[in-house]
Amino acid sequence: xxxxxxxxxxxxxxxxxxxxxGAVGGHISPDAQRDSYNISYADFVAIMLTAVSVIITVLxxxxxVAAFIGWQSFDAxxxxxxxxxxxxxxxxxxxxxxxxxxxxxxxxxxxVQPIGANFESDAAEESKGEAEY
Numbered sequence: 001x002x003x004x005x006x007x008x009x010x011x012x013x014x015x016x017x018x019x020x021x022g023a024v025g026g027h028i029s030p031d032a033q034r035d036s037y038n039i040s041y042a043d044f045v046a047i048m049l050t051a052v053s054v055i056i057t058v059l060x061x062x063x064x065v066a067a068f069i070g071w072q073s074f075d076a077x078x079x080x081x082x083x084x085x086x087x088x089x090x091x092x093x094x095x096x097x098x099x100x101x102x103x104x105x106x107x108x109x110x111x112v113q114p115i116g117a118n119f120e121s122d123a124a125e126e127s128k129g130e131a132e133y
Contacts, residue, residue, distance in 0.1 A: 089096035
């Protein structure tokens with residue numbers, strides 16, 4: 001219900017502004033009472049192109065301001081999220097802590113071959129071969 005009241009209020013405000021603008025324009029215009037105006041096609045096209053150019057310029061400025069404000073808020077949100085992930089991610093049990101602790105454990109034994117059950121027999125076979133040389 002309140003939405004309808006808001007729309008009616010906005011509509012009435014716009015109507016009132018249009019009436020005021022028409023009254024002021026009619027009062028200050030010297031030829032307001034003329035029934036017809038003679039305007040050439042070239043003048044009409046020039047007026048229309050100027051109006052379109054002004055509208056596009058205003059819209060571009062609004063979009064530029066909105067984009068700048070949006071980028072600033074996006075940048076701030078990304079910074080805060082990264083800071084949060086980094087500060088909380090290294091706590092025990094969190095994903096970054098688990099990842100780095102696993103890599104730390106793997107780095108200490110990387111390149112070392114595991115000792116199998118038949119290690120003694122392999123070592124004995126290798127020692128026999130060394131005696132021949």
